[in-house]
Amino acid sequence: MSRQGEPGGSAEDSKAVAFNGPSLSEKVFELLNKSEYRRCDKGEDLEDIYRLRYKAFRSSDMVSDNLSHTISDELDEVPNVYRFGVYVEQRLVSTMRIHHVTLKTPMSPSTKAFGDIIYPMLEAGDTFVCMSRFASDPDWTRVYPQLAYVTLRLAGMACFYFEAPYGLSTVREDHAGFYRRVYYSEQISELRSYPGIQRRVVLFRTDAYANRDRYYARFPFFRSTAAERRMLFAKPKPGELAPLTILPTAKYLRDAA
Numbered sequence: 001m002s003r004q005g006e007p008g009g010s011a012e013d014s015k016a017v018a019f020n021g022p023s024l025s026e027k028v029f030e031l032l033n034k035s036e037y038r039r040c041d042k043g044e045d046l047e048d049i050y051r052l053r054y055k056a057f058r059s060s061d062m063v064s065d066n067l068s069h070t071i072s073d074e075l076d077e078v079p080n081v082y083r084f085g086v087y088v089e090q091r092l093v094s095t096m097r098i099h100h101v102t103l104k105t106p107m108s109p110s111t112k113a114f115g116d117i118i119y120p121m122l123e124a125g126d127t128f129v130c131m132s133r134f135a136s137d138p139d140w141t142r143v144y145p146q147l148a149y150v151t152l153r154l155a156g157m158a159c160f161y162f163e164a165p166y167g168l169s170t171v172r173e174d175h176a177g178f179y180r181r182v183y184y185s186e187q188i189s190e191l192r193s194y195p196g197i198q199r200r201v202v203l204f205r206t207d208a209y210a211n212r213d214r215y216y217a218r219f220p221f222f223r224s225t226a227a228e229r230r231m232l233f234a235k236p237k238p239g240e241l242a243p244l245t246i247l248p249t250a251k252y253l254r255d256a257a
Contacts, residue, residue, distance in 0.1 A: 028146045028221040029251055031088065035150050036245040037232060038085045040095075046076075049085050049095040049135075056135035062198055071133070073196070075112070080105035082158070082233060083133075086151050087245070093140040094151045097133035100162045108132070110168040113194050114203045118168075129208075130168040131155040149221060152182075153248065154232070156215065156222050159208035161229040169204040170194065179204045182219070184211045225249040 040046050050070035057063040057071060075081060080101065086094035099108035103122040108130035111118045118128070131154075136147050144150075159167050169179055179185035189203035215222050228249040236242045 024146070024149075025220055028149045028219075031144055031146045031150055032221060032248045032250055034088050036087050036090075036247050037154065038087060038245050039232065039242060040083045040085050041242070045085060046072075046083065048092050049083060052085075052092060052095050052137060053133055053135040056138060059138040063196060064198070071196075075099070075107060075109060075132075078105070078107040080107060084154055084232075086147070088140070088144060088147075091140075092137075093144065094136040094147050095133065096131060096135075096151050096154050098154060098158050099130040099132070100158065100164065101128040101130050101168070108168070109170050109194070110203060113170055113192055113201065114189050117189055117203060126166060127162070127164045128166045128168045128205075129155060129158040129162060129164045130170075131158075132170065149219065150248070153222055153224065153250070156208065157224045157229045157232060160212075160224075161233045165207060165209055167206045167208050169206075170201045171204060172199050173202055176202065176204065179206070184214065220253075221250045223250045223253045225253065 038045060040049050047070065050072045053071040054063070054066070054069050058065065063071065076083065076097070078099070080099050082098045082100075084096050084098070085092050086096070099105075101108045101111065101118070101122070106119070106122055108118075108128075109132040110128070110130045121128075134151060136151065141147055155167055158164070167183065167185075169183070169185060171179060173191060176187060183204075183206040185204040185206040187202055188205050191200040191202055194201050228246060231243045231246045
């Protein structure tokens with residue numbers, strides 16, 4: 001599950017909010033009450049998230065200037081991709097891309113950069129959720145420093161919806177501490193280059209199921225209902241329309257506890 005400086009990321013990475021008990025939880029829950037998720041598959045929604053990626057990555061000098069002022073690649077068009085916008089009070093403030101990685105559908109940033117590590121695990125029967133292109137509007141992360149956690153919920157929900165044991169993150173070395181601290185991730189590669197990114201990256205892996213209780217105890221806002229996960233990731237049946245927006249459900253689980 002990755003952040004700025006990888007094939008994904010956001011300008012708030014180096015400013016991630018440190019966990020400080022109930023205070024952080026209450027702030028994230030408050031922001032969740034104003035937030036909604038939208039799966040972006042076509043049209044203006046996609047163009048908006050591609051522009052947001054560019055704004056976030058350029059603000060931290062992670063990518064070179066380009067005339068289109070957008071960032072997208074071939075991995076935005078593969079069958080196992082899910083691209084999301086996070087909206088606060090109907091304003092796009094953050095985005096994330098997720099790939100469900102299996103031997104049948106191996107396409108992802110992690111396999112692109114670390115195929116020699118990933119393919120043997122896929123051939124052994126493992127599956128993954130690979131998070132990338134995590135980008136938040138640098139103007140709004142100053143207003144909502146908890147935005148990273150609202151966005152990161154998507155990666156955990158993907159692991160549990162797809163029943164994928166592992167989450168993968170391709171990240172800058174100086175952001176490794178965040179993944180160890182929040183996801184209990186382990187580094188499983190050396191530093192490597194990634195196309196289009198101006199810093200080298202490393203591969204991290206977390207065991208989502210083994211750590212689930214620890215995630216939820218420390219970060220209760222990561223909880224979600226099966227209905228929320230289904231609306232986010234299920235492919236619509238023929239003739240059905242995908243939900244326009246999906247509201248976070250963590251607050252209902254908190255209130256029911």
